[in-house]
Amino acid sequence: MFPIQEVYIMAITKDMSIIDIVQQYPDTVDILMNAGMGCLGCAAAHFENIEQGAMAHGIDIDALIDALNESIGEPAAAAQ
Numbered sequence: 001m002f003p004i005q006e007v008y009i010m011a012i013t014k015d016m017s018i019i020d021i022v023q024q025y026p027d028t029v030d031i032l033m034n035a036g037m038g039c040l041g042c043a044a045a046h047f048e049n050i051e052q053g054a055m056a057h058g059i060d061i062d063a064l065i066d067a068l069n070e071s072i073g074e075p076a077a078a079a080q
Contacts, residue, residue: 035067
């Protein structure tokens with residue numbers, strides 16, 4: 001019998017790259033697109049963090065981080 005492995009969900013933070021968020025949590029794509037971040041496939045997604053991307057698109061970063069963390073089951077307060 002194999003030991004049970006626990007899976008830990010890491011809160012999404014402002015300093016995470018956009019591409020890392022999308023790769024680790026594919027379900028966040030809809031939230032990002034609905035917020036106005038349509039550049040998920042562009043080169044900037046690989047080197048910009050989510051805060052930089054939100055600022056470039058005039059998006060409230062705190063509200064976005066809260067929505068992203070809620071979508072992955074992580075309490076929003078943990079990411080602040």
